[in-house]
Amino acid sequence: MKLVSPAGTSSSAQRVFVARWLSKNVYLVGGTFLLLMFVIAALFGEQIAPYGANKQNLLEALEGPSSDHWLGTDPLGRDLLSRVIVGTRHTLSVAVISVSLSCFFGVLLGLISGFVRGPLATAIDALVDVALTIPNMILAISIAAVMGAGMTGLIMAISISFTPPISRIVRGRVMEIREEDFIAAARTIGVRPWRILLRHVLPNAATVIVIEASLQAGQAVLTATALGFLGLGVQPPTPEWGTLLGYGREYLHVAPFMVIAPGLAISLMVLGFNLLGDGLRDWLDPRLGN
Amino acid sequence: MKTFIQRTIQLLLAVSASVLTLSTSASAGPDDNTLVYGQRLSITDIGPAYNAFLQYPSGYEAGFVIFDRLVTFDDQLRFNPQLAESWAIADDQKSVTFRLRAGATFHDGTPINAEAIKFNVERMMDPEINTTNRPLWDPIAGADVVDDLTVRLRTHEPYALLLNTLAHGSGAILSPTAIMENGQESETQNPVGSGPYKVESFNPGLELVLAPHDGYWAGQPSLDKIIFRYVPEAATRISALQSGEVDVIDGVPTHLIAQIEADSDLQVLTSPSLRPMGLAMQTTIAPLDNVEVRRALNHAIPVEAIADKLFLGQAKASDSPLAFNTVGYSGNEPYAHDPDKAREMLAAAGLADSDGNGMVEHEGEDLSFTLLVPEGVFANDVLIAETAAAALQDVGIGVEIRKIERSSFWDTLRLPVAEAGWQLALFGFNPSNASGLYHLDSMYTSNPDNEGRPAVWNITRFSNSEVDDLLNQAKVTVDGEARAALLAQVQDVIWSEAPYIWLQVNNNISASRADLSGVEVWPVIFTIVRGGSY
Numbered sequence: 001m002k003l004v005s006p007a008g009t010s011s012s013a014q015r016v017f018v019a020r021w022l023s024k025n026v027y028l029v030g031g032t033f034l035l036l037m038f039v040i041a042a043l044f045g046e047q048i049a050p051y052g053a054n055k056q057n058l059l060e061a062l063e064g065p066s067s068d069h070w071l072g073t074d075p076l077g078r079d080l081l082s083r084v085i086v087g088t089r090h091t092l093s094v095a096v097i098s099v100s101l102s103c104f105f106g107v108l109l110g111l112i113s114g115f116v117r118g119p120l121a122t123a124i125d126a127l128v129d130v131a132l133t134i135p136n137m138i139l140a141i142s143i144a145a146v147m148g149a150g151m152t153g154l155i156m157a158i159s160i161s162f163t164p165p166i167s168r169i170v171r172g173r174v175m176e177i178r179e180e181d182f183i184a185a186a187r188t189i190g191v192r193p194w195r196i197l198l199r200h201v202l203p204n205a206a207t208v209i210v211i212e213a214s215l216q217a218g219q220a221v222l223t224a225t226a227l228g229f230l231g232l233g234v235q236p237p238t239p240e241w242g243t244l245l246g247y248g249r250e251y252l253h254v255a256p257f258m259v260i261a262p263g264l265a266i267s268l269m270v271l272g273f274n275l276l277g278d279g280l281r282d283w284l285d286p287r288l289g290n
Numbered sequence: 291m292k293t294f295i296q297r298t299i300q301l302l303l304a305v306s307a308s309v310l311t312l313s314t315s316a317s318a319g320p321d322d323n324t325l326v327y328g329q330r331l332s333i334t335d336i337g338p339a340y341n342a343f344l345q346y347p348s349g350y351e352a353g354f355v356i357f358d359r360l361v362t363f364d365d366q367l368r369f370n371p372q373l374a375e376s377w378a379i380a381d382d383q384k385s386v387t388f389r390l391r392a393g394a395t396f397h398d399g400t401p402i403n404a405e406a407i408k409f410n411v412e413r414m415m416d417p418e419i420n421t422t423n424r425p426l427w428d429p430i431a432g433a434d435v436v437d438d439l440t441v442r443l444r445t446h447e448p449y450a451l452l453l454n455t456l457a458h459g460s461g462a463i464l465s466p467t468a469i470m471e472n473g474q475e476s477e478t479q480n481p482v483g484s485g486p487y488k489v490e491s492f493n494p495g496l497e498l499v500l501a502p503h504d505g506y507w508a509g510q511p512s513l514d515k516i517i518f519r520y521v522p523e524a525a526t527r528i529s530a531l532q533s534g535e536v537d538v539i540d541g542v543p544t545h546l547i548a549q550i551e552a553d554s555d556l557q558v559l560t561s562p563s564l565r566p567m568g569l570a571m572q573t574t575i576a577p578l579d580n581v582e583v584r585r586a587l588n589h590a591i592p593v594e595a596i597a598d599k600l601f602l603g604q605a606k607a608s609d610s611p612l613a614f615n616t617v618g619y620s621g622n623e624p625y626a627h628d629p630d631k632a633r634e635m636l637a638a639a640g641l642a643d644s645d646g647n648g649m650v651e652h653e654g655e656d657l658s659f660t661l662l663v664p665e666g667v668f669a670n671d672v673l674i675a676e677t678a679a680a681a682l683q684d685v686g687i688g689v690e691i692r693k694i695e696r697s698s699f700w701d702t703l704r705l706p707v708a709e710a711g712w713q714l715a716l717f718g719f720n721p722s723n724a725s726g727l728y729h730l731d732s733m734y735t736s737n738p739d740n741e742g743r744p745a746v747w748n749i750t751r752f753s754n755s756e757v758d759d760l761l762n763q764a765k766v767t768v769d770g771e772a773r774a775a776l777l778a779q780v781q782d783v784i785w786s787e788a789p790y791i792w793l794q795v796n797n798n799i800s801a802s803r804a805d806l807s808g809v810e811v812w813p814v815i816f817t818i819v820r821g822g823s824y
Binding site for chain 2: 056058059061075076145235236237247251252253255
């Protein structure tokens with residue numbers, strides 16, 4: 001006779017499992033949910049926004065939150081909610097693109113300097129050491145100031161300033177893996193070094209990279225908006241959170257809602273990335289007992 | 291989760307940074323008879339020579355307290371005697387004789403006599419020493435000592451603006467003794483003048499402290515101390531004023547006036563400025579070389595709405611290339627805001643939307659201009675640019691705003707046509723000697739090389755022989771009414787040729803503690819604390 005477990009039992013066991021997984025990974029779930037909202041806003045901003053992001057109406061300038069304008073209007077009567085929603089695309093894509101770039105180069109440099117011994121590794125180490133002594137923000141501001149306001153400058157600034165920390169973290173992990181027995185085994189049977197690096201070292205370092213990337217994305221959002229705040233972000237009238245915050249600052253006493261809207265958006269996006277990073281670590285890192 | 295908490299705290303700090311910058315600490319109030327003036331720009335050097343008050347207008351404002359001039363303006367920009375008691379113009383109109391006030395001395399005790407005036411005038415005539423205010427001083431031919439208290443200034447031609455030049459900040463009279471003893475360049479850091487207050491200490495870029503001049507010819511100054519302090523952020527200046535840390539501030543944004551008015555301890559000080567704002571057009575580049583296109587663009591911008599809504603009434607739509615209070619101003623028929631008319635005029639000039647995409651085409655491509663704008667140089671500068679861009683888009687002209695760092699703004703404005711990279715730029719000229727002739731001459735006289743850098747501020751490359759002739763006549767016309775008639779014709783031509791999209795003239799807005807009197811805001815931007823008292 002075939003052993004058939006009653007369907008109910010199975011699904012309730014599944015439910016318990018899902019519930020336990022969810023409660024264990026509440027950060028991961030929360031972060032993913034928040035970021036999913038931002039991704040939707042970034043993809044369909046114009047369709048979701050109640051008004052055109054650049055639609056001016058001087059007769060409705062600087063109005064507080066109301067049923068017509070949930071987050072109020074700016075000095076040109078533009079709807080702040082619409083500007084914040086449409087601005088999501090800019091900030092999110094800057095964060096994602098610049099972190100992808102910094103991961104690519106950081107991982108490349110980290111793999112080489114961690115795995116290879118010799119003058120090349122020493123040179124990379126020295127370079128990264130020097131770059132790490134310069135505060136991220138200062139480096140980003142200088143690069144953005146030279147490149148001028150605009151998306152290219154912003155992405156370059158962030159990815160260059162974020163590459164050294166990633167490279168350093170990857171290098172540490174690679175040096176750990178390098179000494180493992182399975183690497184020695186692979187070497188013994190004559191696997192080529194680049195193959196060892198790509199097939200055996202990189203996958204084992206992937207967890208660290210993914211976690212670090214998601215945490216860095218949060219920092220990238222802060223750096224991007226800070227540069228916008230300082231006037232190094234985008235050209236008007238493009239809505240960008242940091243720029244909105246910078247304009248709003250002057251109106252703090254008369255129209256505090258001008259800083260609340262973009263401030264909240266920035267906080268939530270950074271929170272999303274940080275929750276995702278911490279959640280991924282809890283979930284993926286075996287040393288934490290999962 | 292420690293790192294997570296740390297990061298969250300960092301985030302909160304970053305987002306609320308703006309709030310934190312507002313926190314100020316209360317210190318010296320008005321009780322100690324000290325006036326602290328929080329300026330939006332710093333003072334880096336003092337004195338009329340060399341770079342002449344490098345930071346504008348902050349350095350000039352200090353100069354007006356430390357130095358006397360032969361004549362001065364009042365807050366309506368009329369001439370008043372200062373070191374000169376009286377003056378007389380010669381019959382040939384090529385010299386003016388000044389009778390000096392008796393008994394006036396410099397801060398170092400040196401008496402003020404005809405020799406001292408001659409010394410100062412000759413310094414300003416020297417291009418090596420006076421490097422920045424050449425157009426004001428070039429017409430002057432020399433100074434003669436008639437007797438100890440009488441000096442005669444000669445000009446090459448009849449010079450209608452001699453008094454304007456002498457009342458200008460560069461007309462400051464300094465102690466010859468101090469300059470001879472301490473070296474020509476001593477004045478930039480430690481100048482000796484004859485005004486009611488003298489330099490006590492100077493920390494360039496941060497703070498200038500002045501003490502009373504006990505031998506001042508008009509009697510003992512009423513304050514114990516005047517401090518000029520650099521406070522760049524508008525919101526910080528206002529908080530400092532409210533807390534009593536400073537007593538006077540300049541550069542109050544229009545939307546923050548209500549906050550000051552609501553505080554009975556404070557008062558708002560305003561004056562209409564002499565700087566008419568506009569969008570400069572490169573008039574040598576097609577299609578902006580067509581006057582009908584330039585006029586059409588003038589009909590496209592809602593200037594009244596900018597003045598009323600953006601400046602909350604602290605501005606007025608222009609009706610002349612000169613501001614309403616400039617000497618020589620005459621009004622014209624305004625370009626009414628009428629987008630339909632603008633579209634018709636553009637179509638008549640060959641700029642029509644033939645492919646139905648909402649944008650007009652020029653030589654087969656959608657027409658689009660680059661609009662150059664600085665951030666924080668002119669009141670509401672970026673907001674004006676965004677409003678204008680939306681209004682031009684509404685009549686089918688694309689606008690790409692190029693916001694530029696304020697330190698490189700002035701130079702980018704003056705680039706040769708081929709390198710400029712902009713077709714529209716937000717600009718306004720401030721005639722710091724209050725003269726409409728100087729204003730029109732600086733902005734609209736034809737450039738010697740119209741493709742290169744403009745000689746003065748003719749950045750639109752406007753070139754009109756009638757205007758050139760009329761301005762040349764006005765320069766040698768000493769009679770005020772006759773000169774005004776010539777200037778009215780000039781304004782008429784320029785207004786209808788429309789090298790600018792004319793915008794607004796806004797007020798200079800400063801504020802002070804209500805118990806402080808005698809602080810003046812001059813139409814030429816300057817806030818003058820010289821006569822302040824509690």
